[in-house]
Amino acid sequence: MEELFNLNYKDEVEELKEQENFESLGDTKYLKHPDMEARLYWAFCRPSGSCEEQIQDINPIVSIMAFNHSRLRPLKRFQLINKEVIEDENLRVKISKRARMLFRDLIDNDFRELNQVLELVPQFLSLAIDQLKNGRLWNDIVALDLEVSTFLDRAKEYIDDDFINALYRKLQSFEEYDIHELKDFLNEKIEQKDLLNKIILDYYIKQSKVWLEDTDLHLLQKKSIESLLNKL
Numbered sequence: 001m002e003e004l005f006n007l008n009y010k011d012e013v014e015e016l017k018e019q020e021n022f023e024s025l026g027d028t029k030y031l032k033h034p035d036m037e038a039r040l041y042w043a044f045c046r047p048s049g050s051c052e053e054q055i056q057d058i059n060p061i062v063s064i065m066a067f068n069h070s071r072l073r074p075l076k077r078f079q080l081i082n083k084e085v086i087e088d089e090n091l092r093v094k095i096s097k098r099a100r101m102l103f104r105d106l107i108d109n110d111f112r113e114l115n116q117v118l119e120l121v122p123q124f125l126s127l128a129i130d131q132l133k134n135g136r137l138w139n140d141i142v143a144l145d146l147e148v149s150t151f152l153d154r155a156k157e158y159i160d161d162d163f164i165n166a167l168y169r170k171l172q173s174f175e176e177y178d179i180h181e182l183k184d185f186l187n188e189k190i191e192q193k194d195l196l197n198k199i200i201l202d203y204y205i206k207q208s209k210v211w212l213e214d215t216d217l218h219l220l221q222k223k224s225i226e227s228l229l230n231k232l
Contacts, residue, residue, distance in 0.1 A: 009041045023047050040065050055080040064094045074102040075113050078120050086121055099124060103131045108138050111147035111170070118154060129158050133166045143170040145189070149197040164199060171203055174211065179221055182211065186228040193232060201232050 009030075016025050023046060030042035031051075036059045043054045043066040054066035055077060063082035070077055078086075085091045092099075103124065106114040118125055128151075148170065152159070174182055189196065189204055208229055212222055 009038050013041065013045050027051070036062055044069060052076070052080055055082075057082065060084045060088075060091055061094075064091065067095050068098040073113065074106055075116050075120075077102070078117050086123060092123065096127075099127060100131065103128050104135045104138075107131045107135055107170075109141050109143075111143040111151055115147055115150045115154070118151075122154075125155060126158070129155055129163065132170075133162050137169060142172050145171070145192060145196055145200055148200060149195060152197040152199060159199075167199070168203060171200065174207065177211070179215075179217065179225070182208065182225065183228065186225070186232070190228065190231045205229050205232055 012029075013026065016022050016029070019025055026042055026046060030038050031053055033039050033042070036057075039054070039057060039059070039062045043050045043057075043062055046054070046069070049071035050066035050069045052072070055063055055070060055072075057063045057066060060082045064085055067077050067081050067085070072080075081095075085095065102117075103114075106117060107128065114128065118128060148167070152167075155163070172185070174185055177185065186204070186208065189201065193201065208225065212225055217225075
């Protein structure tokens with residue numbers, strides 16, 4: 001979008017850079033500037049990233065620039081962005097690269113913010129699913145099972161083997177659990193059972209059976225785990 005800049009404002013901004021309070025001077029001069037090209041350039045140049053007021057700009061092009069150059073969390077950005085950007089497919093394309101990065105981050109986390117964002121902008125569901133399937137996980141944060149269920153309900157028309165296999169990476173692994181930890185975990189899932197998607201429950205049942213096979217337990221201990229699995 002840099003090709004949209006009117007470079008008449010470049011020299012002005014360069015002069016301001018010499019001042020110690022560069023950002024506050026720029027905000028005073030450009031946040032409410034009557035010329036959208038001035039606001040656009042400042043959304044690009046603002047040192048600490050664009051601010052909330054810039055993302056809320058009445059001009060969708062300025063709002064897009066600010067959205068793309070913000071450092072705010074994804075939910076806040078989507079809450080603030082000019083609604084015209086979300087409603088117009090041609091405008092949404094202009095935030096697609098940044099949105100892809102944001103959904104990569106949302107998938108990396110516990111799915112709470114992911115669901116909040118998709119509640120606001122369901123138009124990006126396919127992008128979220130793409131990042132789940134194809135995006136690299138950068139951390140080992142486990143998704144909250146209740147939030148995963150919400151996501152599954154939202155994405156039910158898109159569920160296939162690739163989707164499910166990718167989702168498994170976000171569920172709790174208990175390979176290192178001892179018997180007490182596993183029991184506590186299964187009891188928690190039993191309490192949540194009516195709220196959890198069957199895909200999640202089936203995964204935990206299957207993984208628990210693998211855990212039993214790989215663990216040298218007394219028969220009675222195994223029976224106690226199997227009893228919990230039967231309640232799932």
